Amino acid sequence: MKKNKLYSAAEKVVKSSLKISQDENFLLVTDEQKLEIAKALAYWAKQVGAETTTYLMTETLRPIQKETKIFVDMMKKATVTAYMLESRIEEKPFRGYMVKHGGANGRILMMPGITREMMERLINIDFEQMNNFTKKIIGILHDCGNISIENDKGTHLEFSLKGRKWENDNGDISTKGKHGNLPAGEAYTCPVEETFNGIAYISLIDDKLGPGMLEFKKGKLVKWKGKGIQSVIKNIGEDQTGYIIGEFGIGTNIKAKICPNMLEAEKAFGTIHIAIGDSYGLGNNASKHHYDSLVEKVTIKAGNTLLCKNGKFLI
Numbered sequence: 001m002k003k004n005k006l007y008s009a010a011e012k013v014v015k016s017s018l019k020i021s022q023d024e025n026f027l028l029v030t031d032e033q034k035l036e037i038a039k040a041l042a043y044w045a046k047q048v049g050a051e052t053t054t055y056l057m058t059e060t061l062r063p064i065q066k067e068t069k070i071f072v073d074m075m076k077k078a079t080v081t082a083y084m085l086e087s088r089i090e091e092k093p094f095r096g097y098m099v100k101h102g103g104a105n106g107r108i109l110m111m112p113g114i115t116r117e118m119m120e121r122l123i124n125i126d127f128e129q130m131n132n133f134t135k136k137i138i139g140i141l142h143d144c145g146n147i148s149i150e151n152d153k154g155t156h157l158e159f160s161l162k163g164r165k166w167e168n169d170n171g172d173i174s175t176k177g178k179h180g181n182l183p184a185g186e187a188y189t190c191p192v193e194e195t196f197n198g199i200a201y202i203s204l205i206d207d208k209l210g211p212g213m214l215e216f217k218k219g220k221l222v223k224w225k226g227k228g229i230q231s232v233i234k235n236i237g238e239d240q241t242g243y244i245i246g247e248f249g250i251g252t253n254i255k256a257k258i259c260p261n262m263l264e265a266e267k268a269f270g271t272i273h274i275a276i277g278d279s280y281g282l283g284n285n286a287s288k289h290h291y292d293s294l295v296e297k298v299t300i301k302a303g304n305t306l307l308c309k310n311g312k313f314l315i
């Protein structure tokens with residue numbers, strides 16, 4: 001094996017992030033577009049002695065919206081699962097199933113839409129520095145009852161985080177019950193639903209969809225504009241759980257860029273993201289849906305503390 005940037009990143013995923021050990025069962029869920037990444041991960045899993053199974057999703061089976069019986073059995077046996085399919089809006093219920101049950105039976109790494117270039121640029125980074133900065137943000141915002149978000153596009157959101165647990169997406173997905181992304185780099189929680197009010201002007205929703213506007217009243221999406229958002233709304237349909245605020249996050253990966261891939265864009269400095277749908281157990285809403293929306297160049301106030309101004313952190 002010729003060691004290159006992809007294999008170096010894959011080694012870091014297996015040994016440092018997932019910390020896969022001998023005799024573990026590693027399930028790789030991939031498609032043809034991501035197969036070279038899956039091969040690199042499988043190589044290092046083999047080196048540490050794990051039993052690896054690859055679930056290849058062919059185009060003839062997509063979009064997949066519901067798990068098969070065979071797949072359910074595979075996930076039950078896996079102690080570690082990695083998901084890296086090309087992101088598609090119709091497959092959100094399938095992804096939601098994986099997050100819920102991958103964390104219940106073991107631990108799960110979600111990498112929807114990951115590319116080789118992202119692996120090489122965003123995983124070979126100083127994780128300790130990112131972790132420390134993310135912890136600093138959480139320390140300032142933890143249990144704050146008065147958060148406001150604005151930008152020059154007209155965004156104005158107000159909400160409380162009182163009593164809500166925070167997650168530090170720092171790349172450590174090594175313990176049972178954990179789920180997270182790679183590339184990593186965000187602090188996230190769920191706002192107190194009934195306090196979440198205002199308008200967000202977004203540049204991206206889900207992947208490649210946007211721009212648009214979202215308006216919330218008491219934690220529920222009540223108005224929207226934008227072609228991409230219409231696609232999301234169509235996918236939600238009559239399921240009211242898909243319209244409830246489920247997440248508020250702040251990007252903390254200094255190498256992440258704003259781009260049409262939400263996996264990377266939501267990690268970028270100077271951005272926040274909000275999601276409608278499932279709250280990952282951090283709030284009161286449970287749903288098969290979860291759609292992230294990106295807000296750029298934000299000003300963030302926590303009480304009297306100015307955390308970020310026009311996309312520039314002040315801490």
